[in-house]
Amino acid sequence: MHIRQEDSERHVLSVMVDNEAGILSRISGLFSARGYNIESLTVADVSEDHKISRVTIVTNGPPRVIDQIIAQLERLVPVHQVTDLTEIGPFVERELALVKVAGTGDARIEALRLADVFRAKVVDTTLDSFVFEITGPTSKVDTFVGLMRELGLVEVGRTGVVGMLRGLAA
Template structure:
């Protein structure tokens, strides 16, 4: 099946699951077996008793494929709930990145200036490099990384997207 790029939509899915061995592999395997792409995947324990985890998946595809992904995730036994944050309502989305940049002189000064503009925090420094911590929407981090490429980008580490619905609705 050929999917036209213009039909593809980005979706952020929040999946609540039992915190048990192998569930992440089962979910990733389901995506892989059906040829679905995972752009970002994060997982964390979210309950006081460590029994429940929340998996946030960023994927893309036409509406029909997104509906299939949600239905297939919903059928997995340790899955409690699948929420398509993109379709459910307004939601907050954030990602964290560590960005290492090397440079001296003017490029070092420019890297610090841009970090200030993007509200990135210096978390490590040497005479020849910085490690910046930046949080925000994926687009903000992408832009910051792109600008740092011009100034001596050395390395990037990204957490992946986390998100949740706005307001009091759970």
């Protein structure tokens, strides 16, 4: 008898929580205790009174595991709402990265040309290096970093993914 292995899917989860000490630890602990992987995790205060934060989590798993993750997140006391942006509908996803590239001569010219193509901004420069700022979907950032690797990548810092449903839905 052959058991079909479920396909793993990438999901972006938006979790609205009370802005209180220890909530991030509880969320990450929920994932690690069950062996779930977090690809990206960002947190931001989103209310005027600083009482609510949005935690954006990118994770992978078969549908049943994603359902389990959502159900377990919903059971955490300071969690108000868990939204699987991937399942609900079209959403906007962005990530920011700072990418340091060393190079002179032709490699320097090519790095600048590629940065222009990817709409990356030069935020710092020396005679032998650049720091680029790039924003966009994770795939765009990944591609840019991969191309810079060929030209003298020195260092990368990434913010992680933030996401939001399109339209008026919250």
